[in-house]
Amino acid sequence: MKRRAAITGFPVAHSRSPLIHGHWLAEHGIEGSYEKIAVPPDAAQAFYGDFRESGLVGCNVTVPNKEVAAAACDELDDAARAMGAANTLWLDDAGRLIGANTDGLGFLGNLDQTLPGWDNGLSHAVVLGAGGAARAVIWALLSRGVKTVVIVNRTYQKAADLQVRFGADSIARHWEDLEELLGKTGMLVNTTSLGMSGQPPLEIDLRNLPESAIVTDLVYVPLETPLLARARARGNPVADGLGMLMHQAVPAFERWFGVRPRVTEELRALVLADLGRAP
Numbered sequence: 588m589k590r591r592a593a594i595t596g597f598p599v600a601h602s603r604s605p606l607i608h609g610h611w612l613a614e615h616g617i618e619g620s621y622e623k624i625a626v627p628p629d630a631a632q633a634f635y636g637d638f639r640e641s642g643l644v645g646c647n648v649t650v651p652n653k654e655v656a657a658a659a660c661d662e663l664d665d666a667a668r669a670m671g672a673a674n675t676l677w678l679d680d681a682g683r684l685i686g687a688n689t690d691g692l693g694f695l696g697n698l699d700q701t702l703p704g705w706d707n708g709l710s711h712a713v714v715l716g717a718g719g720a721a722r723a724v725i726w727a728l729l730s731r732g733v734k735t736v737v738i739v740n741r742t743y744q745k746a747a748d749l750q751v752r753f754g755a756d757s758i759a760r761h762w763e764d765l766e767e768l769l770g771k772t773g774m775l776v777n778t779t780s781l782g783m784s785g786q787p788p789l790e791i792d793l794r795n796l797p798e799s800a801i802v803t804d805l806v807y808v809p810l811e812t813p814l815l816a817r818a819r820a821r822g823n824p825v826a827d828g829l830g831m832l833m834h835q836a837v838p839a840f841e842r843w844f845g846v847r848p849r850v851t852e853e854l855r856a857l858v859l860a861d862l863g864r865a866p
């Protein structure tokens with residue numbers, strides 16, 4: 588029987604996931620499908636609660652449904668439990684709904700591919716932002732053994748909430764402390780929406796940042812954000828956000844369709860071309 592998966596959330600029209608999974612389905616000659624299913628917030632509990640009725644083998648979950656989807660699962664993987672949010676669901680052989688969060692794995696997969704050895708000796712990282720994407724990045728960095736992850740957010744309380752969620756190796760600090768913090772870090776990650784097309788710029792002073800510190804931005808429209816451009820110009824190793832988007836899809840595809848796909852230059856070019864066509 589044809590295996591069907593989908594991106595679910597609201598809205599889903601802009602999602603690049605069908606392009607990524609569609610590319611892999613064609614590449615591996617798998618007779619399956621990956622659809623877009625709009626699930627508005629008021630329908631989310633019923634949709635994920637009755638997932639067996641959907642006819643899907645599994646799905647991705649995007650904003651604003653990741654928390655509701657996690658709550659509907661019979662079991663969660665470590666990442667989804669730690670984040671309180673699931674982005675990948677599937678039915679196991681017993682018909683139980685299992686939830687995972689692969690965003691953090693996508694973040695790690697991207698860095699492993701573009702900056703091999705990036706985590707050697709890395710003990711201190713600064714994460715800007717305290718939303719859904721920040722949770723994934725903090726989980727990922729702590730799971731790789733980074734000793735101290737400092738969370739800096741416009742709304743301090745949200746950073747403090749994440750410190751409670753992730754424990755003593757995560758530390759919430761105020762935005763005003765950022766310049767001083769950059770002086771002793773080995774990595775800077777932007778997980779805010781600042782710098783994205785149509786959003787305000789990310790205005791931070793990189794003067795104190797060591798030249799060896801890795802700079803990565805989750806924003807991928809534009810691909811080379813002003814933050815990455817400035818960091819690259821002063822010699823910092825940089826990684827853009829597009830790789831994370833593609834790498835988070837790898838474990839989901841493998842789970843639903845039984846083949847571990849690869850993130851290739853061909854796939855990257857395909858997604859980039861699609862971003863160029865976007866309104």
Ligand code: NAP
Nearest residue numbers: 716717718719720721741742745778779780805828831832
């Ligand atoms: P979110 O939950 O809405 O969080 C947004 C974050 O941005 C919050 O920390 C918010 O701070 C901060 N922010 C927004 N406007 C700001 C401003 N004017 N000044 C200072 N801070 C501001 O969103 P999210 O899901 O975490 O996504 C964040 C970004 O990551 C988006 O651009 C998204 O496209 C990108 N992303 C990329 C990937 C990828 O695969 N590359 C994956 C996930 C997300 P407050 O708490 O103070 O509001």
